[in-house]
Amino acid sequence: MRRKTIPFLRLALIYLLVLTGVHGIAGAKISTGSNAHHDLSISLFPGKSELEGRDRIRIEQAERGSVAFFLSPRARIHSVRIDGREHPYTFSRGRLALNPDRSESTLNVNLNLHYTCRFDDPVPVRPENTDNPGFGVSGTISALGTFILSGAGWYPQMADARESFKLHVDGPADTVAVTGGRLLGIERQDTRTISRWRIDNPLEGLSLSAGPYVVEQQTLNGMTAATYFFMENQQLAPRYLESSLRYLKRYSDLFGTYPFDGFAVVENFFPTGYGFPAYTLMGGRVLRLPFIPETSLPHEIVHNWWGNGVLVDFASGNWCEGLTSYTSDYLNKEQASPDAAADYRRQALRNYASLVSPATDFPLSRFQSRTDPATKAVGYDKSAMVFHMLRKEVGDAAFWAALRDLYRNFLFKRASWKDLRQIFEHHAGRSLKVFSGSGSNDRVPRTYDWKLSARNRAAMDTGRPAA
Numbered sequence: 339m340r341r342k343t344i345p346f347l348r349l350a351l352i353y354l355l356v357l358t359g360v361h362g363i364a365g366a367k368i369s370t371g372s373n374a375h376h377d378l379s380i381s382l383f384p385g386k387s388e389l390e391g392r393d394r395i396r397i398e399q400a401e402r403g404s405v406a407f408f409l410s411p412r413a414r415i416h417s418v419r420i421d422g423r424e425h426p427y428t429f430s431r432g433r434l435a436l437n438p439d440r441s442e443s444t445l446n447v448n449l450n451l452h453y454t455c456r457f458d459d460p461v462p463v464r465p466e467n468t469d470n471p472g473f474g475v476s477g478t479i480s481a482l483g484t485f486i487l488s489g490a491g492w493y494p495q496m497a498d499a500r501e502s503f504k505l506h507v508d509g510p511a512d513t514v515a516v517t518g519g520r521l522l523g524i525e526r527q528d529t530r531t532i533s534r535w536r537i538d539n540p541l542e543g544l545s546l547s548a549g550p551y552v553v554e555q556q557t558l559n560g561m562t563a564a565t566y567f568f569m570e571n572q573q574l575a576p577r578y579l580e581s582s583l584r585y586l587k588r589y590s591d592l593f594g595t596y597p598f599d600g601f602a603v604v605e606n607f608f609p610t611g612y613g614f615p616a617y618t619l620m621g622g623r624v625l626r627l628p629f630i631p632e633t634s635l636p637h638e639i640v641h642n643w644w645g646n647g648v649l650v651d652f653a654s655g656n657w658c659e660g661l662t663s664y665t666s667d668y669l670n671k672e673q674a675s676p677d678a679a680a681d682y683r684r685q686a687l688r689n690y691a692s693l694v695s696p697a698t699d700f701p702l703s704r705f706q707s708r709t710d711p712a713t714k715a716v717g718y719d720k721s722a723m724v725f726h727m728l729r730k731e732v733g734d735a736a737f738w739a740a741l742r743d744l745y746r747n748f749l750f751k752r753a754s755w756k757d758l759r760q761i762f763e764h765h766a767g768r769s770l771k772v773f774s775g776s777g778s779n780d781r782v783p784r785t786y787d788w789k790l791s792a793r794n795r796a797a798m799d800t801g802r803p804a805a
C-alpha cells in the first residue's frame with residue numbers, strides 16, 4: 339500500500355529572499371509486527387538522471403498475508419525473486435504487490451528486487467518562488483548533485499512493517515551519499531566512490547543527497563556533528579560543527595537526550611531549508627550567510643525533538659513549527675537580552691497584524707505547512723506566541739517540565755494539540771480549557787482573543803493602525 343505523503347514546510351526565519359524552511363516527510367508507519375531487513379545497493383548515474391537499485395530484503399511476517407511495497411511509479415522492475423526463484427508480482431501506481439495467491443510463501447522469505455528509476459525534476463537554481471524555492475522538487479539526479487525525498491520512492495518501502503537498512507550507495511568518483519542514519523564508511527575506488535550507511539527503523543522514510551562532498555566530523559560529550567559541504571564552502575565547516583555541538587548539548591539538557599546517532603549539516607545544490615531526522619539540508623548561498631549558524635541551524639536542530647523526534651498528528655494541526663520557533667528562535671533572543679526578546683515578540687505581532695487578513699486567517703488546527711507569508715504568520719509566529727502565552731499562564735517550571743514530559747512520552751509517536759494540552763494541564767495542576775478555547779474544535783488554541791490583542795498591540799508598537 340502506498341504510504342501517504344504529507345509534505346510540510348519548515349520555516350527557519352525569513353532571511354533575505356533565499357532561505358526557506360521546507361520539510362518533506364512521509365507519514366509515519368504503524369508496524370503490524372512484520373519486519374523487513376534491507377541490504378540495499380544503489381548506483382547513481384547522473385549522466386542519465388537514473389539510479390539502479392538492487393535490494394535483498396529479509397521479510398519476517400507476523401501473520402500470513404500479501405506483501406506490498408511502495409516504489410516510485412516511474413520505476414522499471416527488472417526482476418523479483420524469492421529464495422532464488424522468479425516470483426509473480428503486479429506493479430501499478432507505485433504499488434509493488436507480490437502475488438497474493440501465494441501469500442503463504444512470503445511469511446519468512448528472502449526477496450531480491452532489481453529496478454531502475456529516473457529522477458529528473460527540474461531544479462530551481464534561480465527560483466521564482468522565493469518563499470519556498472525547492473517546492474515541487476521530489477527527486478533529481480544530476481551532475482550537480484542528487485536530491486531525492488523519501489516520498490519519491492527511490493527504494494522499496496514495505497507497508498506496515500518495521501524496517502532496517504544496510505545501504506550502499508555508489509556514484510562517480512568523489513560522490514558521497516548522505517541519509518539519516520549512521521555512516522559506516524566511505525570507500526574510494528578507481529572510478530566510483532561508495533558510501534555505506536546503517537539505518538534502523540526510519541519512521542518517516544529516508545531521503546537521499548549525494549554530491550562531491552568534503553566530510554568533516556567532530557565529537558564532544560558523546561555527540562557527533564558532521565558537515566557535508568562542497569569544496570568551495572569547506573571553510574565554513576568549523577563554525578557549523580562548533581555551533582551544532584553547542585546546540586545539541588543545550589537542547590539535550592533542556593528537553594532530554596538527543597534521539598539520533600549524530601547530526602549533520604548537508605549542503606544542497608539548490609536553495610532549500612529542509613530538516614530531516616538527524617540532518618539538515620541547506621543551499622550553499624544560505625550556508626554562507628553569517629548569521630545562519632545561530633538562527634536557522636538551531637531551529638533545524640530543535641526539529642529533531644519537535645517534528646522528527648515527537649511526531650506531529652497532522653489531523654489536528656501542525657504544532658511543531660510554533661514550538662520549534664519558540665524554543666529555538668525566540669529562546670535565543672531571550673537568552674541574548676530582554677530587549678531582543680521583546681523585539682522578537684513585537685515582530686511576530688506585526689507579521690500577524692500586517693500579513694494576515696480576516697479572509698486569510700485560520701485556526702492553528704488547520705495549519706499544515708507554510709505556503710505563503712500569511713500561513714507562515716499563523717503557523718509559526720502566532721503559534722509561537724501561543725506557546726509564550728501558555729508559558730506565562732502555567733509558569734516557567736511547569737512549562738519546561740511539560741516539554742520534557744512531552745518528549746519522554748511521545749518520542750517517535752504522533753502527538754496532537756490535545757496531547758499537548760493534557761500534558762500542560764497535568765503540570766499546571768488545573769484545566770486549561772479556558773486557555774485553549776471551548777469552541778467547536780476545543781483541541782486547538784483559539785485564534786480570536788489573540789488576534790484582537792495582536793492587532794491592538796501591533797498598532798501600539800508601530801504607532802499606526804494595524805492593517
Ligand SMILES: [Zn+2]
Nearest residue numbers: 348349359662
Ligand atoms: Zn521549522
